[in-house]
Amino acid sequence: YKKYQQSLMTYGRLPAVTRDGSRSVRISANIELVDEIDIAYSHGAEGIGLFRTEYLFLGRPDLPSEEEQFQAYRHVLEHHAPKPVTIRTLDIGGDKIAVSLDTPHETNPALGFRAIRLCLSRTDLFKTQLRAIYRAAVYGNCKLLIPMISCLPELFATKKLLETVKEELRSEGLSYGNDVKLGILVEVPSAVAIADLLAKEVDFFSIGTNDLIQYALAIDRVNEHVNYLYDTLHPAILRLIRQIVSAGQAGGIHVAMCGEMAGDPVNTPILLGLGLDELSMNALAIPLVKKLIRSISMDECRELTWQAFQMSDAREIHGFLESWIRKRFPKDYFIDQNQ
């Protein structure tokens, strides 16, 4: 088994190009702590597709200073340069509560005061984070990702704040990154419905499947009474992803996916077939996903995707994709399931 693991790791170092050479996908890692950058690197991440910044705010009585944040972001950016690091701005609220923030008690926190909603009403702390990110951006290839955008006015308010922050840094004589790409997490269903309008206003999309599925199906996936309905391969979810990718392509922007869905090898062929440009996942999943991509052709992916779109039941789709991969990669898939 060790031997297999080693041979898999060699795939980590190779680019994720389909067998026919027609399509190359960026495979990056999600990280939650600065320490995880080494694992990301050793497993072949071609950048960080999702750097969650909540850890800086949780489990402490005070807020992290601009300097502390600057050092953390700079460290990750430098470590990966010139590979891109996508920093998600604070996604607190919902199930993650920072004691320093004195957030309200809510009946439905998942539908409440969280992420960009909180940041736009607490511009003091949001500006501190944005200043730290822009200053750190000088030291690497930085991309900025805004969570939970549900409408255009929220995005415009955010962009306005970004300009203010840059102006302030300029007037203070501090250097900051000039070419930070701006993206949004597409994870609220309304953002999918207006993805064509949003695509005109940003440099990239990242599909946050965990929340998107939760909201699209109206299912709290940690609720044991209903999580049997939470389904990654629900035909509605596949259609929403297709809609987001189409809007991104029509707008000429990069479309990534950073939810858990992106790291499950069963989904790899259909995600390629759907046209995603980047898959960001738990670093441990990278070698196998790269191996799969290097072993299949885009024709196969498109054919599989077309077939899955003829089905109307999530379990049928899952069974179809799983049996395909089991047949095509009997050894890998078997081993992976028993890790």
Added chain:
Amino acid sequence: YKKYQQSLMTYGRLPAVTRDGSRSVRISANIELVDEIDIAYSHGAEGIGLFRTEYLFLGRPDLPSEEEQFQAYRHVLEHHAPKPVTIRTLDIGGDKIAVSLDTPHETNPALGFRAIRLCLSRTDLFKTQLRAIYRAAVYGNCKLLIPMISCLPELFATKKLLETVKEELRSEGLSYGNDVKLGILVEVPSAVAIADLLAKEVDFFSIGTNDLIQYALAIDRVNEHVNYLYDTLHPAILRLIRQIVSAGQAGGIHVAMCGEMAGDPVNTPILLGLGLDELSMNALAIPLVKKLIRSISMDECRELTWQAFQMSDAREIHGFLESWIRKRFPKDYFIDQNQ
């Protein structure tokens, strides 16, 4: 003012046909209690578009018997016959808790164990309600409406249960309604995404805008910190409604709307323009909505709808529709706002 009110009431008794005679819309009432049927009738409701049955289950220690439910449903059906009465099956859970049901405590009840999810796992009480509805259907024009459908398997499970119930009634020699139309509330975003598939399986759709907006925008509208984002005329919501109506029309089924959005006169022209077949609302809103419909032409509605779809900001759309109606109906709209 009384005179105006009286003149408005005469509109209640007239059909809701556009001025040009090209389009007729069914205007019906939402009711929550049996007592409300008189108000519905006196205000010109052409049926009950949403009969909420939760009141039979709330505020009491026990469950209502089949007989008690049968009498309640029969009373409403008889009172309105031959006009249709759409009975929504139990939509408990979420913010409505029945002590008799011992429902679990949930972190996000709106994304939890509610409505059809609860009914399909508590088939004892669901079957009791369905038996009562089918038996009562003999006495009027009964339509059956299932809340919170999010996927096809849920709908298939429901249809199977309906067959079982009818078979049981048949074998017991009890008479039941044979031509009860089956519909679903389209209120979960995933149902919108697969509306074309769902339309093949039911006789009608009813758009539940309150929940649909809540889930599509990921906003709990009773949460004071975020309800500023809850927006009926968000371009995403208008697009979702258009998608539902198109799928319904393509499937040849009736499409109603029963959320609060349906009863606001500001929305009347655009809802006609979008092609809805029925608007179900608070009975008090019926006379004015009928008057508006009788005074405008479908060309006007389509033109307004087209213009609204060019806008990307909910506030802009709201301002546009409101100023249109204010200009077109200065007296009515002014009085309505000051009631």
